[in-house]
Amino acid sequence: MHRKPMVAGNWKMNKSINETRDLLKEIKPLVEGIEDVTVVVCPPFVGLAIAKQELEGSQVHIGAQNMHWENSGAYTGEVSAGMLEGLAEYVIIGHSERRALFGETDETVNKKVLAAFGHGLKVIMCVGETLDENQAGKTAEVVSRQVKEGLKSVSVDQARGLTIAYEPVWAIGTGLAATPEGANDVHKKVIRPILRELFGREPGDAILILYGGSVNDKNARELFSQSDIDGGLIGGASLKAASFAAIVQAAR
């Protein structure tokens, strides 16, 4: 099945409002007219409104990096799905940094996924094993659990708005990307079968599975040429317009 590739930039906690405007002004002309890749940028919450202004009329999509599962209430410092409506089309959920540093679990990831879909947001759900888990041969077990638990009660219809990002924790920010074959194996043999099992063959096959973890303008082409790597979730290399645009080109 043909899946239109996606390249999404996860800016993490980087870029002030002015820097956000500047970076988007640089990115826009570099990716203009590219129709065969879905391009997404995910600035911090405070940059979303600027991004919306700046990207008016462009085909670059906007994502948030997180959200809370409740609609509103006494949750100091949190932002709800309803608040993202109209600002962001996508939301990243369950990034390994959120799991490791902010106590997110498969259960809270699932609540967030359901709340996001409930508000019509598209979800990029992140999964991936740690170095210890990898070395203990537990990659398939951990990733399967994260996918199944994270997607509990998601309907076939909602799954149309779902993208999975496989981000092995040991590859994030380390300069040590997974091998293209290794990542492809996890996508093809671990994640895809679960998506088919959960949503049926055709809907399961339509869901994009991105790779994330030290993707750059040098290694992107080889990663994306694998049968089951449908694009990338890019951290560090998404903060420079030229490298981000080169990665988008590599996905074409």
Ligand code: 13P
């Ligand atoms: P790096 O590309 O900086 O390794 O980060 C990957 C990532 O965590 C994207 O969400």
